[in-house]
Amino acid sequence: MNNKEPIIILKTKNLSIGYVSKKKQTSIASNINIELKRGELVGLIGANGIGKSTLLRTLTQVQNPLEGTIEIDGKNVSDFAPLELAKVMSLVLTEQITSKNLSVFELVALGRQPYTNWIGTMSKQDTIAINNALEQTNIIELKHKKCFELSDGQLQKVMIARALAQDTDLIILDEPTTHLDMYHKAYILKLLQRLAKDTNKTILFSSHEIDLAIQLCDTMIVFSAERVTSNTPQNLIKNGIFDSLFPKDLITFDYNTKTFIIK
Template identity: 65%
Template sequence: MKNQTANPILSAHQLTIGYKTKKKAIVVVSDINFELQKGQLIGLVGANGIGKSTLLRTLIKVQPELTGDILLNGKALNSTSTLELAKELSIVLTEPLISKNLSVYELVALGRHPYTNWIGNLSDEDTAIVTNALSLVNIIELKDKRCYELSDGQLQKVMIARALAQDTAIIVLDEPTTHLDMYHKAYILKLLQRLTKETGKTILFSSHEIDLAIQLCDTMIVMQKDKVVCDQPCNLITEGVFNRLFPKDLISFDSTTGSFRVSK
């Protein structure tokens, strides 16, 4: 990636991701190198089955890397404890909630778990942080509603507020626009863009909404069959990276508009 600064918040060096079986290691992607900067919105894109979720799981220490290094604020990720990681990085996944009977406020307050005592009591500071998270995502009026009463779009905003309440430098989201209509896909990604500017947090998300990511992201990680490229969207367009993402028999990339078109 071009124009790097000396102190990236999250970086990968000669990283190989995949799975280990009893007999061998199955490589998904190798030779991954990137440096992500503080306060940016970063989109991770690529074709279905290319390994986006595997890369995200590796970056959040859910799945071990096969080889290479991941550094979080200059420290090796594999030497970071679970509690330390919970104070540095928050996660919004696509898995359904264990209990939708929680109120919005209760769910967002769970983000304070790394900082509360074993009983989970909230201090005045915790309460102020939870309230601020609700305010940042514009869902104060929903705080007393039960999660089963919410639409998919509202629930996604609640999950983002919970990540904000965790007060980490990095927020990682796996497919945050799944199940949303076109308007709400754009709304959620625009919200993430605004949050990076207002909070200074680094937000990394995976998505199939490549057109929207091109418009809104500061940086994009593009996964291809043979390599992973990380750069500003304008540079990726100039270098023809998006032209090579999909077979050209059905869709093609228009570098003028920065969007994909159905081939006629």
């Protein structure tokens, strides 16, 4: 039996998130206490506009927390220099990339920027890391294609490969299944599940694909109007957490099928 304690990659303590403008502070959520463990796939779910993107922006230092702390590998995230942070955390956003004239290899190679010298010269180790990332995401045959030639699903795999090439303990993805059909939504999330296990990296993603997240995630962070709760999908179901996600007049959670159904 393996009794080793899990390694905590990211931890928040009494975190409050929101916005400050013209000396006015607007809190979206408070008392957020989550722990992301090494090698886990973690899904962040909640209704539209509830604050998922704000939480991700705060975790990634795009905006400052209102209160509380965020630690990565036991160090306060605010104490990282930008280059240091890029070596422990990689980010995949939903925005369309502006460099579609690059080849797949060239785009994935951008993930090595924290490690290359000031003129961007790649070493043999960099090339190995890029090719490994292409292999891990099953796109090695696309390496010489231009990004504008790719489908949305292929491009999403390229972006994941770039994050893998960056070789960080933590990968954060903001809605990686946006614009994908049902098959490719499942494919991308299944790929993330396998990568978390094979690479022992912690992968956090936000998504509206709650049913898929319940099936595939080790841990889920549920963002509701009342609170932010983190636990295994099984415990979240057991504790009735999914009942609080949506108004009950139209959608309800079915405990037998572990899915949401329309009344």
